[in-house]
Amino acid sequence: MRRTLATLLLLLFGGSLAAGAQTLTLEECRAAAVEHNRTLANARLDLEAATQSRREAFTNYFPQISASGGVFQAQHGLIQASLDVTIPQMGSIPMPLSLVKRGIVGGISAVQPLFAGLKIVNGNRLARLGEEVGALQLQKSEAEVRERTDTYFWQIVSLRENLSTLDAVERQLDEIHRQVELSVEAGLVTSNDLLRVELRQQEVASNRLKVENGLKVSKMLLAQYVGADWRQFDIACTDTEPEAPAAWYVDVEEALDRRAEYQLAEKNVEARRYEKRMERGKRLPTVGVGAGYLYYNVMDQNVNDGVVFAQVSVPISEWWGGAHALKRARLREQQAENDRMEARELLAVEIEKTWSDLQEAYAQIALAERSIASATENLRQNREFYRAGTSSLTELLDAETLYTQSRDKLTEARASYRTAVARYLRVTGR
Template sequence: MKTIKYIILIFIFFFRIEGSAQEPMSLHQAREMALNKNEDLKVAAKQIEKAEAHKAALRTMRLPSISANATGIYQNKNFEIEMTLPTQMPNPVTGELEPNIMINPSTGYPVIGPDGNPIFNMYAWLPLEISLSGAYLAGVTLEQPVYTGGKISAGNKMAGIGKQMAEDNLELQRLNTIVEVDVAYWTYISVNEKVKLAQKAVDMLAVIVGKARNAHDVGMANRNDLLKAQVEYNNARLNLQKAQNGLQLSRMELCRVTGLPFLTEITATDTTVKVTSPVFSEFNGETVSERPEYKLMQKNIELQEQNIRLARADFLPTAGIQAGYNHIGGIEFTGTDFSNTSLNVLASVKIPLFHWGEGIKKIKASKIEKEISELELNKNRQLLMLETEQSRLNMQLAWERIQMNETAVEQADENLRITKDNYEVGMETITEVLIAQTQWQQTLNEFIDSKTDFKIKETIWMKTTGRLSY
């Protein structure tokens, strides 16, 4: 029984150690962990591997292909044919064989039968039996395309463009992942700050409650003042609990994004949200040409161009060469085995002549598809430029919000200090102290939110201007 207890205690001990594992983390580390874990990035990387394999496969279409083939036949019944053949006889003068035709003695001309053909003096009877019960054909074939109307070239170029698009898509997924992890990281830092602020508010209100209770005990304050202080104290404790719950949720979200277990305790190297003044003069003249979204749309137009070539290639001449080395055997002709081994070469040319305008219509459809892609590129380019300008304005507004909140924090600190001093000398009521305390906490919360919002807006702006690196 004691052994079982020891085992249980050891298990609980190790479980607590695992559950409370500490993970130090900076923003750079969080980005690296997220990039290594993100499933979308893994899928995008597989898409590149797929495109590379497809490109390599299409490249081999220019090379000759070699294949082996074999065919066997079994037939339980033989072919039986009886043939009657005309004969020939040697000419004693020339020594050559001449048809043994019957000559009419009176006319000296060949005798003509009812079918209109000459009648021979003698015919040969040839019974023929063919057996295919064990016949077979085996050989090796080499095929080499000579001209395919540009289809192979277009296919190879499309495969190359597809690989480039897969790489641009991977870059896009990386940027999206960085934005996601930045949002999770700075949210966790800001909520952690709010927990500390809420705890500080609880401690400050505990002091106020203590002073109100002492004043009430000596008859210098009524019970209503004590109750007001206690109500605010309870609200502060509730807000602290809410902030702690929010901290747990934000920590779990950061664990999810970075691929850590949900029970991992994260120790962030950034204890507060620190911001630096942006240089607004750098915002002018931004371009969207380096964004992966724009590159993907450009590559799509190049893809449509090659698609036009493919459509045209279906209606252009094609040429190819085929060489084979074949052996046939297992055939019997009237009891005699027949076999043959031969080398053959075949050249073929196919020229499409008339298809009721199918080729022209397909090429026209492919060109229209390309024009649609070009129109979408122009439209989306303007949208990307608008998004870039909007991100710049949002970050500028977020910075101005920080500036205003810094002033508001200074005023709230001063207001709380003066109100407390006046309360100590009886010039302010506890109600004014509680109001000042609430305003002070709200102002600091707003200041924390504004800094967090600025960091997120800054990351989004760097993404939209092509400056976000990892």
């Protein structure tokens, strides 16, 4: 279903990618990343390989057919004998005999296994399990790719917001610079104050360069993920007020059953169980029936014959070390069960921690919003006080710095919350 949705989305905007219009929404970025990511491409190839292994294992139910043939030319007859021929009045005379000096042989046989110690049955179940593991690995990789896509996307949004903040700060500093310049001309302050404002402007310009470079790198990373040209790539985002964490909550036990990692641990236990059964099957007899056709010509006569047969094979020598091998298989099964239990416990801890991180990230947004309100009012008052001559330039620049920091913290808090939501969705199997 997810592949189908991704394909439909790509059909909708894939043509625009080729044409050069590469402004993508978050959903379109997710769909494109799922389709183009090379890690996922390898995971799909692994799944296809597992499917081929399952189909190969199924052929073991079919009769085993073999054919052989050959010709030979011997230096001497392969059958050497000496016959005593009795001739009346001459007695017994030895006569050498040499037969089968050249010949042609050929045949074909088919053997249908009736019982093979359940090795064929368990081998097919193990191959089918490998295909299910491949599907779970693909599901796990898709979830990781979507989370990484969300991280890059919201990082770009955050850096854009930082640029907006810098725009606002530059306008404020331009106004402060104008006021200080007038005060210097009027002889109210020294030129040292003007230099301090200019140093702050240069600091902001330096920060802009860092943010712009970071934005470029983030776009390159996301473009590489979605298979687009980063030089023409951009995102479309209508950032609304984020929903409260309660909208994303899911019970831990329910989330555990959804996690591909836990399902993989369960499949590992199942695989060890089948391996134990196959180990036991190596010590059981095998029974089969077959039919064949034989042709040979070794004495200048064509001989054609058919044959039917039954065969029983008892692997007696396998019993010597079989008990130890079977015990080793049981130990591995117990190890897999221990790993499954540990995985469930650790995944439960991860889910709870991620939920706590999500709540903390949401609370940080509210704190950052209050900080902005306080910093905005503080900046307004210091601007008025400076105009009235009751506040120093240092206090005004400090207020402007606090305002910048508070806006950056809000931007960071929102991006962190969006990323935390993406991670929570992944660790809860959604």
